[in-house]
Amino acid sequence: MIGEEKSLTLDRLIERDACFAIYRLPGEPTPRFVMQGDRHPLLLNDIGALNRQQGFVMAPFRVTDSSPLILIRPDFTDLDNVTIPSAGENGVKPVEKDAKRYRRADYNLLFHRFHKPLLSGEIEKLVLSRNKRIEREETFSPGKSFFKAAEKYPRSFVYLLHTPQSGTWLGSTPEILLAGSHNNWQTISLAGTRYPNSGNVSWDDKNLREQHLVTSYILKQLTSFHISPEINGPYTIKAGALAHLRTDFSFSLPDKAVIGSLLKALHPTPAVSGLPKEQAFQFITEHEGYDRRYYTGFLGMLDPSAETTLYVNLRCMQIGKNHLTLYAGSGLLASSTCREEWKETEQKLKTMASIVK
Numbered sequence: 001m002i003g004e005e006k007s008l009t010l011d012r013l014i015e016r017d018a019c020f021a022i023y024r025l026p027g028e029p030t031p032r033f034v035m036q037g038d039r040h041p042l043l044l045n046d047i048g049a050l051n052r053q054q055g056f057v058m059a060p061f062r063v064t065d066s067s068p069l070i071l072i073r074p075d076f077t078d079l080d081n082v083t084i085p086s087a088g089e090n091g092v093k094p095v096e097k098d099a100k101r102y103r104r105a106d107y108n109l110l111f112h113r114f115h116k117p118l119l120s121g122e123i124e125k126l127v128l129s130r131n132k133r134i135e136r137e138e139t140f141s142p143g144k145s146f147f148k149a150a151e152k153y154p155r156s157f158v159y160l161l162h163t164p165q166s167g168t169w170l171g172s173t174p175e176i177l178l179a180g181s182h183n184n185w186q187t188i189s190l191a192g193t194r195y196p197n198s199g200n201v202s203w204d205d206k207n208l209r210e211q212h213l214v215t216s217y218i219l220k221q222l223t224s225f226h227i228s229p230e231i232n233g234p235y236t237i238k239a240g241a242l243a244h245l246r247t248d249f250s251f252s253l254p255d256k257a258v259i260g261s262l263l264k265a266l267h268p269t270p271a272v273s274g275l276p277k278e279q280a281f282q283f284i285t286e287h288e289g290y291d292r293r294y295y296t297g298f299l300g301m302l303d304p305s306a307e308t309t310l311y312v313n314l315r316c317m318q319i320g321k322n323h324l325t326l327y328a329g330s331g332l333l334a335s336s337t338c339r340e341e342w343k344e345t346e347q348k349l350k351t352m353a354s355i356v357k
């Protein structure tokens with residue numbers, strides 16, 4: 001199949017409400033494809049239940065009835081020889097909720113709401129996010145957009161996924177949550193954002209602290225599993241037009257049966273939620289004003305016996321029938337300013353917006 005045909009096949013799979021993901025790992029030339037023929041992926045309500053499971057995971061930021069943890073158990077892995085499900089057969093209509101529209105004035109209010117507990121010292125870090133809805137052009141093709149993103153962002157994990165339960169999502173993320181095989185495992189702490197127009201990036205105290213908090217948190221969570229990782233960083237990485245600070249954690253995982261428990265301990269990291277963990281998660285759920293659904297969740301292949309490649313769902317959008325909803329957030333500390341954080345979300349939204357145009 002040539003590129004054009006593959007795109008058309010992906011678009012038809014979405015129209016037929018199939019249960020699939022196509023994803024391209026950083027640095028790999030060819031995307032991988034997984035599809036479960038019967039449209040009934042395994043639905044779980046707890047990340048810990050991923051222990052001993054295998055399949056392609058789509059996990060939300062917060063598990064709810066309308067955003068379950070989804071596990072696609074593939075019976076097709078070759079896009080060129082896939083059977084397109086017939087219309088309506090076992091069909092469950094995707095829940096297509098339109099996310100709330102955000103304006104700058106709403107963001108200002110929310111920023112101050114989030115900033116208050118940071119200024120008082122009650123909470124140390126909070127990630128405030130928002131979404132942006134744009135019209136879906138008639139000529140828009142999810143399949144073509146996937147291949148365009150894969151070409152434009154060779155160093156990111158690029159994916160297109162559709163299930164009847166989640167609807168359609170497309171993204172390009174630089175953040176590994178957990179990856180590895182055999183005895184070589186890896187996670188990263190990724191935070192801090194700059195705009196490397198000149199190729200020269202300098203990091204201020206706010207960004208260094210923001211990333212350091214994520215690093216300390218990850219180390220603490222790994223240590224609770226008696227894991228002593230090798231640590232490398234922080235160093236600067238590029239993700240599209242942005243730069244971030246990254247620290248690598250490499251370790252061995254003698255007991256693969258605990259992967260679900262480890263994911264539960266890691267997610268959501270303060271790169272997408274905040275600190276203290278429970279308090280920040282609760283605060284976001286109550287005050288952010290919209291449901292993030294699968295944005296800032298995680299996704300990818302979970303295969304303890306072969307290779308696991310799970311990424312945090314950043315720089316993504318939900319593809320609806322009439323609209324595309326783009327998501328972005330940024331880490332707030334007491335020293336944050338509304339102007340800078342707004343600018344950061346605007347820049348992050350461009351990762352997907354530039355694919356659609």
Ligand SMILES: C=C(O[C@H]1C=CC=C(C(=O)O)[C@@H]1O)C(=O)O
Pocket residue numbers: 127129175190191192193244270271272314315327328329330331348
């Ligand atoms: C929450 C997002 O990014 C995270 C990852 C890298 C840098 C971040 C930051 O600088 O705030 C965020 O922690 C997002 O892209 O929506």
